[in-house]
Each structure stands twice: as structure tokens, then as C-alpha cells.
Amino acid sequence: MQYVLEVKDLTVKQKGSFQPLLKDISFTLKKGEILGILGESGSGKSLTALSILGLLPKELYYEKGQILFNGMNLLTLKEDEFAKLRGKEISIILQDPLSSLNPVLSIEEQLSEMVKFHLGLNGKEGKELIIKTLREVGVPDPELRLKNYPHELSGGLRQRVMIAMGIVCSPQILIADEPTTALDLTIQLQIIALLKKLNQEKGLSLIFITHDLGILRWLAERILVYYRGEILEIAQTRDLFSNPLHPYTKLLFSSYPGKGERIFLANTLKGDSSNGLSYCSFYERCFHPCDKSLREAPALMEVQSEHWVRCFQSA
Template sequence: MRDTTAPLLDVAGLKTVFHTRSGDVHAVNSISFALEAGELVGVVGESGSGKSVTMMSLMDLLPRSAEIVGGEVLFEGRDVRGMTRAELLQLRGRDVGFVFQDPMTSLNPVFTVGRQITERLRKHMGMTKAEAKVRAAELLGLVGISDPERRLSDYPHQFSGGMRQRVMIAIALACDPKLLIADEPTTALDVTIQAQIIELVRDLRRKLDMGIIWITHDLGVVAGIADRVIVMYAGQIVEQGPVRDLFARPQHPYTRALLETLPKVTGERSERLHTIEGQPPSLGDEPTSCPFAPRCAHAFARCMTENPFRVDVGGGHDVACWWDPETGEMRDV
């Protein structure tokens, strides 16, 4: 029975390691966060910051070289890591939907779009072939594909990039999931199609009351759709908080640097875009010092020897940093 007082998703101390010939890679390092039903959380950070691996770890959608070595994942109070293979497959297919960055690598090119939608409906919803076909057409219509009954018999290559992404969303929504994980779903699309997909997800969220995790490197997208933002660096959360508060008063030097890289739209001649100097650290070992310290203009000696823990800065906003931007001094923690 579901614990109605529990968050939709509750993650504590999650750790994931990749075992490679060159040694272990600590891709996810003690990640903790919660997601409420109907909430949209944006997860941002540079490529390699651990965003996608973290979210794939939630449902154990990892390659064989990866291993979850610690932590707890609860979905509606149920222990995901303790589930059997059959229970996990049912959870992924029924309660959790996934939309990945490139629909051409996620859609099977030799099966029609209709078959790929109806297969999920028949397996997880127990529908007949006729019932699944009707529902599949409804889903294509829901995501804005015209003449959906006819297009069920089309193959992925017969759709544009934006339409293929809509098909992926339709498949993800087929079983009315309680959680949707969208991994950079608009990155490969042009700006106009991006705006259409974002508006579609915003509309579907209102209609279905889904919890959504939106993974992206684009802070501009997050500002327009998210309730809360999680900022990741080197496989760990360095800051998280309500979207307006985080944009108004970023606490971590990395978050501030990300915001400074956004282009400014003014009537004057544009200045050169800001960049973040240096490179992300190697993750051959679990961080024991602040991983951003070598790139940080505000680093203290303590940053080089001790990895900061997340501290509450008010309003549901927390940060993992020894530097206090309000005083310019070390935090009193």
C-alpha cells in the first residue's frame, strides 16, 4: 500500500561507480533529493556532471560496467533497489516514463510507431489489440500529431525530428506514468520545435499531474518550466532550490558561473560570452575535497582538503560550499 505522506520519489546517498579497464569512475557521489507528485525539477550542469547517470541509476537503467554501490531510492515509499526484476520492469513500464535526447536511437526503425506504442499498452495495461490501437491514436493526438489514426502505420523515418520526439513522449505517457524523466529532450531540435515540446510538456503536466525530472544544460529552459532546480557538478549536487530564488541569489560559485554564461539580450553591442575556465575533475576517486575548487575564484584552503556538505540557506534552498557570497567570507558551519 502506498504511503500517502511520502514524496513521489525520495533519493538518499545514491552512489554509482563505473568499472573500466583504466580503473573505477565515481560518476554519482552521495546524491540526495526528493520529488513531490506534480512537481517539475530541472537538473542542470555541464556535460559529464553526472545528470543522466544519476537519473538512469534511479531505475537501474545502467550498462553492465556500472554498479550502484550505495544509497536508497524510494518510489511512493517503496524500495526500488530491493525490487525483483519483474517488479522493476513493471515500475519502469507502468509508473515511470522516459524521454531520451535522440529519438532515432530510442525508436526501433523496423517497427511502425503504432506497434511501438501498442506493445506497451498491451503488456502493462492489459488492453486488447483493438483497444490499444484506439488509445495509441489518442496519445498521438495528445502530443499534437495530426491525423493520428493514419500515422500509426508510419515508421520513425517518416517523421521529422520534432515529430519523433513527440512520438517518444507519447510512448512515455502511454500508461499514464506518475513520473516522467526527460533527458535533454529538446537539445537536438531547432528553437521553434524546442518551444513546442516545452509547451507540450507544460500542458501535459497540468492535465496529468505528473512529477517530472527535466535534465538539461540549458538554464534558460529551466527558468521557464521548473519549480525547483538541482545543480550538479562532478557527480554531486552542489546547489538546489526553488527556481526563482536560485536565479535571484545563486549561492555556489559554479551556479553563478553557469548563469554568467547565459547570453544577455540588450540593445547595445553584445559582449563576448563568459566561459568557465579550467576542466571538470577526473572522477577516479570519490571526492574528498571540493571538486570545483581548482576552477573557483573564491576557494579557501579548507576547500582543498574538505568536501563541503549541503547547508540550508533558507526558503528550501541549500548549497554545498564553504564560501558565503553575502559576506565574501567562509561560512560559519
Template sequence: ESGCGKSLTGLALLKIFPPGITYYSGEVIINGTNIYTLSEKEVNKIRGKKISIIFQDPLSSLNPVLTIGEQISEVLKYHFNLNKKEIKKKTYSLLEEVGIPDPELRAKSYPHELSGGLRQRAMIAMALAGSPDILIADEPTTALDLTLQIQILDLLKRLNKEKGLSIIFITHDLGILRWFAHRIAVFYAGEIIEIAPTEELFNKPIHPYTKLLFASYPREDRIVSYLKGTPINLLEKPEGCRFWNRCNIACKEGEKLHPELIPFTSSHYIRCFKYGN
């Protein structure tokens, strides 16, 4: 559901917060280091180099007054000791790698001069410029038509396979998830309520919210269900289970106690008193 915390979690992995938002506890461990103990200057050396991100709308995320080539070059200058010739060559190589035709010409283009699909490819090239181990893809295909969605998803799958790039794919589209992901974490009201390998989760969802979520997805062999009620106000979150007011199997413990995310099997985790014991 919208507003459950998917995108905010993606930003938090980079220690980035919208205005008015801060953090109170928790860790993000990258290569053995908790980035929340580092200074902003130290974190900047990790952003783009170890972990990077692409956004839903590249037009509003890319700098409108710099060319695509200039923006990629900035990343290369920051993270690597390269001369101008090497930077230019690497920039063209990155644009070519993500499927942008005539990279030398496109590098001189401004974001508004490119189509939606090419802008998204340019943003991916920029995210790859620092050779990160992890790429966060925040709804990267939502603003694209179906043909372009497939092209971008194919590109990300190829990068995952050929470069060994780990991808955290944020989406509300269950069809894309089943095709793309190896493992899925389901969010509800700002927290993960179930994690499992993709096929295991689709074939045997356990958490009542996950079951209702999957039942709401259109299929030819069943009547579409829907989830009653509204999510809680996270500014006034209850002390108990955050799904308790909408749960069709709500238990007494969930009214006052908050369940932890615990293993159901060795590969399947769940946040529910009914199934967590």
C-alpha cells in the same frame, strides 16, 4: 557542463546503467519502495508505469523495425489488461494527445518516416502510455529547431498542468530552465551542489559555481564571464570539494574535506563550506 552526471542520474532513477557502470550506494524511493532492492522483473513493472523517460534523440531511441503504433502498443500490453481493440483505441488517443495529426495513419509509420518533431512527440506518447506519475525528459529539445523546441516545451507544460505529471527536465539551457522549471538542481562533477526554487536561484545564486555559471549566460546588460580551468577527472576525484581547484573563494576546509548538501534556508540547499555553516 557536459559530463557532470545529469543524464546518468536520470538513468539511475530508472535503475538503468550504461555498460561498465554500476552503483555502490544510495536509494531511489518510489511510492515508498527502494527500487534498488527489487529484482529486474519487479523494476520493469515500475518503469513506464510509475516513472518514464524520453531521450534527446528519438531516432536512435525508438525501435527502427517497429511502427510507432506497435511500440506504443507494446507498453500498453505490458502494463494493462486490454484487448486488441482497446489497445488500438488507446494508441490513437495517445498520439492525438501529444499533437500528432492523423493518428491512425501515423501509427503505421516507422520512426525514420517521421520528422524530428513528430518523432519526439511519438516518444512522449510512448512514455505516457503507462500513465506514469513522473517523466524524465533528458535534453528533449536539443536536436530540434527553435520552432519545434517551443512546441515540445509547450506540450510538456500542458501535460504537467492538465495531467499533474511531474517532470524532471535535464538540460544545460538556462533560458529553458527559467521558463520551464519550478525548482532547479545544479550539477557539478557528478553531484548536486545547489537546489532552490527557480526565481530564487536566478535572483540570488549562492554557490560559487552557480554564480559563475549564470554569469556565463549571455545578457544585454552585462559582459559575459567564463569559468576558468577544467572539471576534475571523476575517475580520480579528490577527497575534498570537487570545485576547489576552480573556485574563486576556495577555503582551506575544501581542500581536504568534502562538503555535504545542507539547507541554507528552508527551500534552498547548498554544498559549500563558505555558506553552509
């Protein structure tokens, strides 16, 4: 099996705090796969993305674990080595392009910087690649748009420019962290269809982070279910919907209205993310907690082929 990314036992803490924000996160990403990360607000989805990109906020640190990119442990890289990889091999698109695009640089200047730094392309060659990429992501009249500044573009176009920045250097992995939440529904669907097309046509491996079960059902091949900094379940999308094993996943899906309709994990479900527990993190919310789960924290176990669950009763 060819994994482009393997995360092993990743544990992230805040300096001076005992409780981890990410605890023993382990998963794989296959080449050309679309992997979904589902979880309520504060469950650790963005921290996982930032960890993979070596962009953890200063007050946080990696306590243990490995992040293997084609077998190379990213956590051993120096910052200048990481900078060469970021945007070139692994890219991220964020929810709010206005805060990720530089407001004082034109679209051309922002994209030129990237192709110059990562690919050494200047002048005409660089410009041709930029225009081709903008066209690929559905920016109309890219030659004219190059001169625009981010605030001059609509939300949908800005998000397309972000995607262009994410793919212009042909990365192997693209992480999309709730890239459509701020957009209206039609534009959301267009952006998601675009990401799927890039996955199919370019073999891009994609990690898609969202609260939206409906999007993941349609888009993702496998799904990771996050809760309080842990992964509670990993399964093929079809298996997860037809046979959810963890009580938390069952709870989420019990309110899922079915094909064609969409539900979101409400931000009001927000839990306390910190989990330094020596018992099951879902204990308080479980309908039928077992005695063992109060004495011990369950490990993530593969109970069926490619179906993993962190629950004594489902194992």
C-alpha cells in the same frame, strides 16, 4: 509533504574504479512538480536518470544509497519487478528518438507492445488509447501515422511519438533527458510547452535535464545544479536566479544575459566527472577557495528554506 521520488546518498561507481561517477546524490521530487537538472557535459545528469530507471550500464554499479518511489526502494527490486514499473510508473524520453524507437516496428506496433504489456489492453481498446494519446501530444492524423515507421517521420513528430510512448500508460514520473537538443527552435518550444501542459493537466511529475538555463528558468519550479557527479546547489528557480549561493552557480549565471535570451552550458566546459576527492570538487575553479575546502569535502547543507548548497563559504 508528499514526495513521489526521494533519492538519498546515491553513489555510483565503475567496476574496478575507486572514484565515484555519482557521489552522495540526494534530492526529492514532489508530486506534480517540475524539477530541472542543470549541469555541464559529463556531470552525471544522464547517469542519475538511468539509475532511477534501473538501467545502469553493466560496467557500473550502485555503491550506496536509496531511490524511493512512493516510499519503495527501487534498488531492492529484481529486474522483472523493475520492468513492470518502467514505462508504467516511471518513463524516460531521450534526446535522440531515432536511437530509442525500434526502426523495424511501426508506430502502432511499438505503442501496442507497451499498452499490452503494462495495461493488458489488446485490439480495439488498445488502439483507441494509442490514437487518443498521439492526438494529445499533437500528432496530426494519428490514425494514418500509426502505419508509419520511425524513419518516415520528421524529427519533431518522432519526438512527439516518444512522448506518447512515455505517457501512454499514465506514469507518475516522466524524465526528459535533453529531449529537444536535436530539434530546431520552434519545435523545441512546442515540445516544452507540451510537457508543461501534460504536467498541468495530468499532474505528471517531471524531471527535465538540460544544458539550457533559459528553458529551465521558464519551465522548472526547482533546479539541481550538477558538477562532477555531485549536486552543488538546489533551490527554487526564482531563488537560484536571484540569489545563487555556490561560486559555480554564480559563475554560470554571470554570463546569463537575462530574460528572453538563452545561453547554454557549453560542452567545452566539460570537466572530469570522477570525484573521489577528499576536498571540495570545485576547489580548482573557485575564485576564492577557503583553506578548509582543501582539507575537507563540504556536504550539501540547507542554508535557507529549500535552498541547499555544498560550499563552506556559503553555508
